[in-house]
Amino acid sequence: MALRPAPGYAQHYAFTHDDTLRGTITPERAWWDLAHYHLRVRLHPEDSTLSGSNTVRYRVLKPGQVMQIDLQRPVQIEKVEQDGQSLPFRRDGDAYFIQLKKPQRVGRTESITVFYGGKPRVARKPPWDGGMVYSRDKKGQLFIATACQGLGASAWWPCKDHMYDEPDSMQIAVTVPEQLTDVSNGRLRSVVKNSDGTRTFTWAVVNPINNYGVNLNVGNYVHWSDTLRGEKGPLTIDYYALAETADSARQQFKQVKPMLRAFEHWFGPYPFYEDGYKLVEAPYLGMEHQSSVTYGNGFKNGYRGRDLSGTGWGLLWDFIIIHESGHEWFANNITYKDVADMWVHESFTNYAENLYVEYYHGKNAGATYVIGCRKLIRNDRPIVGIYGVNHAGSGDMYYKGGNMLHTIRQLVNDDAKWRRALRGLNKTFYHKTVEGRQVEAELSRLTGLKLQKVFDQYLRDTRIPTLAYRFTGNTLEYRWTNCVDGFDMPVNVCLGESGPTQLLRPTTRWQRIPVRDKTLTADPNFYVLTQLVTETAPSAQTN
Numbered sequence: 001m002a003l004r005p006a007p008g009y010a011q012h013y014a015f016t017h018d019d020t021l022r023g024t025i026t027p028e029r030a031w032w033d034l035a036h037y038h039l040r041v042r043l044h045p046e047d048s049t050l051s052g053s054n055t056v057r058y059r060v061l062k063p064g065q066v067m068q069i070d071l072q073r074p075v076q077i078e079k080v081e082q083d084g085q086s087l088p089f090r091r092d093g094d095a096y097f098i099q100l101k102k103p104q105r106v107g108r109t110e111s112i113t114v115f116y117g118g119k120p121r122v123a124r125k126p127p128w129d130g131g132m133v134y135s136r137d138k139k140g141q142l143f144i145a146t147a148c149q150g151l152g153a154s155a156w157w158p159c160k161d162h163m164y165d166e167p168d169s170m171q172i173a174v175t176v177p178e179q180l181t182d183v184s185n186g187r188l189r190s191v192v193k194n195s196d197g198t199r200t201f202t203w204a205v206v207n208p209i210n211n212y213g214v215n216l217n218v219g220n221y222v223h224w225s226d227t228l229r230g231e232k233g234p235l236t237i238d239y240y241a242l243a244e245t246a247d248s249a250r251q252q253f254k255q256v257k258p259m260l261r262a263f264e265h266w267f268g269p270y271p272f273y274e275d276g277y278k279l280v281e282a283p284y285l286g287m288e289h290q291s292s293v294t295y296g297n298g299f300k301n302g303y304r305g306r307d308l309s310g311t312g313w314g315l316l317w318d319f320i321i322i323h324e325s326g327h328e329w330f331a332n333n334i335t336y337k338d339v340a341d342m343w344v345h346e347s348f349t350n351y352a353e354n355l356y357v358e359y360y361h362g363k364n365a366g367a368t369y370v371i372g373c374r375k376l377i378r379n380d381r382p383i384v385g386i387y388g389v390n391h392a393g394s395g396d397m398y399y400k401g402g403n404m405l406h407t408i409r410q411l412v413n414d415d416a417k418w419r420r421a422l423r424g425l426n427k428t429f430y431h432k433t434v435e436g437r438q439v440e441a442e443l444s445r446l447t448g449l450k451l452q453k454v455f456d457q458y459l460r461d462t463r464i465p466t467l468a469y470r471f472t473g474n475t476l477e478y479r480w481t482n483c484v485d486g487f488d489m490p491v492n493v494c495l496g497e498s499g500p501t502q503l504l505r506p507t508t509r510w511q512r513i514p515v516r517d518k519t520l521t522a523d524p525n526f527y528v529l530t531q532l533v534t535e536t537a538p539s540a541q542t543n
């Protein structure tokens, strides 16, 4: 998702027992591996409740008889069954501990069915402060959706609500009043008209899917489709918009195919050909729901009509179509295990915006865009959050993270190699959940560079590395300050008024080279500061 205007949702540092139950791979989670979810949900719009069940198929990895399933209050689990037998369970906050009766043999695949119901939390400020979103179209017809990134999927359905484990596939059956249509993830398998004035829409996802990616969108939808001849063959594209906005949507959604082409170029094939790509109008700004990206950007270019970069380049495309779809590669294909590594989703996707601009408007335009986004960097706290307690790091994971990747590209200094590395990440971690450290190591491997200090500086520290320099006679002296121990990132500088750029390899110790001119400018593509050190008073200059 795109950065919310206010600070992130996880500002608190006093972690509770509930945070640990949510954020840790508890023993009651670790012994079983998700294979499949079959979720059935019936919406009762008249009183904003829902009821349903989830059949959880799992593989037994190691001995265990107690299973943790999460479901957030006020929604409640009513009954749990295995092989038709009812199972006892105990609730601890939003976690349920189910006592299995049958011996769970290692290597076997088993399933339980969890029956539940209640009135899920209504989103206060979707998608950032999420839950159920209830709205109406201009004719007064219901327009309902879910948005639960951060909050967790267990706000509206019972599941293993930790990102490390994804089911290999999923079926989502949503029952709604018959005049409405549900759009969820994957492909529509069937629509069944029930005798009670409802219809059931069954959607099948045949790829691993992350928890918060699962969604329902219910409204008076109009549907049209298209096909992209993509890198892996024909990719079906399906569009859903409210009848009343369909004309604007048909126009604005034309950006989808060029977007997919640009991202396949940079990142490799769209990661979910089997499930297709969908763009679905929703009653909130938007979200990267896997294979059914949701859209509520008002059919205008920019972010709600504004250019976040302030450079003009952000007004040539629809921020929500480009950004949320970029997440199909970084969030849905490569998914963080722990929300502390949310930068893996947001830094790469912010950076994807600049690559999109570059693909259609050239390298300078892309660079101008990402550099323009620097004004939004706060350097308030580290980008990496706290592990094991469902805690995300600073909102700097967007614009600073994007600028970190842009800086790394300068270090690679080989566009073909850089593109291979971005595609390589999507290959190595295809349909995987990862730790941020794995992404760091793989990017170092793919580029052949030692990037550890660079990651430590930009992800784990709030200081902007500063190139301190001074001229003594015909000598330039320089070193890194305001940086992590051992920071040794090379940097391009321009010496003299308009001289050629040259690569310096500063460390935290003074080094010197002979020079003729007494001016230095760092290449603005690097997210660094420079500081001329004089005997009297140092002056700082920002790129």
Ligand SMILES: [Zn+2]
Binding pocket: 001, 002, 003, 323, 324, 327, 345, 346, 349
């Ligand atoms: Zn995002």
